[in-house]
Ligand SMILES: Nc1ncnc2c1ncn2[C@@H]1O[C@H](COP(=O)(O)OP(=O)(O)OP(=O)(O)O)[C@@H](O)[C@H]1O
């Protein structure tokens with residue numbers, strides 16, 4: 118029986134019989150690859166373009182095949198944005214002889230362009246384009262986490278360095294207190310002690326917020342949490358001339374959260390929204406709209422304002438620790454919020470337009 122079976126198993130020395138694909142099959146594979154592919158001959162004429170590449174260029178393949186690069190750049194149906202990107206790729210890869218070039222398209226996706234030419238290509242130029250948005254996202258998250266971890270370490274050492282001398286000062290003032298009392302200056306001792314305690318509290322608060330501890334979770338309804346936040350911020354909002362509204366989802370939405378931490382996140386965002394509204398000017402009627410909804414297995418909390426909005430430079434650095442555009446800001450609000458939401462298995466996204474407003478969306482897993 119075994120010997121019968123062994124006859125059917127190829128021996129290592131035999132190797133597997135080579136499989137031959139005909140040219141049609143090869144072409145079919147290339148046509149439907151998830152990367153975009155374009156082949157130019159030595160005269161710069163486009164001789165092959167696959168489905169994905171035509172999709173990226175948003176033009177039918179029949180219009181592109183046989184074109185030269187120059188003709189492509191003058192194509193009336195190609196958008197100006199794409200023409201600019203193609204020109205840039207041409208400059209980087211052919212002119213500056215770089216084999217790789219990264220770009221972001223008009224929809225915010227990251228693409229890696231690779232060019233292959235030389236002897237192995239017989240004078241042809243092969244361009245391939247691959248969507249690397251997911252890798253970029255992972256890279257950015259890792260970078261963000263690294264920075265937050267570093268911030269945690271710095272904070273811990275600051276606390277150590279400042280708290281120790283404060284404890285010593287507190288001890289000696291207590292020893293001096295009876296002497297100050299004799300001099301009728303007990304009030305001085307009292308003030309020094311209160312101020313030392315206040316400094317200690319500030320350090321404690323700072324450490325707690327810059328390095329959020331593991332969440333102590335309880336199950337809670339999102340709506341009652343948001344009602345509380347609105348209650349807490351309404352009067353400050355009124356003073357600053359902005360109305361805060363809450364649109365609750367009709368169904369009750371429960372999440373498992375550290376209530377103190379998530380409240381801190383939403384308060385941070387509402388406070389940022391108020392600041393952004395204040396910066397527009399006194400005449401402006403501010404509006405902060407908090408609303409809830411669901412997406413797949415997540416609760417969505419949206420905090421939208423009609424404040425001054427953000428430019429590109431602010432948007433890309435928004436969650437960086439210590440990044441602030443405010444005179445008295447610490448720039449910790451959003452970086453800490455980001456860490457808290459990530460610790461809860463959620464996510465924060467933001468959409469903003471300069472001069473129009475900003476919308477933050479917090480996603481938290483539904484219970
Ligand atoms: N809703 C918003 N509209 C416009 N800009 C915003 C908004 N939210 C945040 N920002 C920008 O992001 C920056 C970082 O915000 P973050 O909350 O981390 O720090 P901060 O508000 O500057 O300081 P802190 O929170 O310590 O008071 C802000 O300085 C501001 O430029």
Ligand SMILES: [Mg+2]
Pocket residue numbers: 385388389450451
């Ligand atoms: Mg803030």
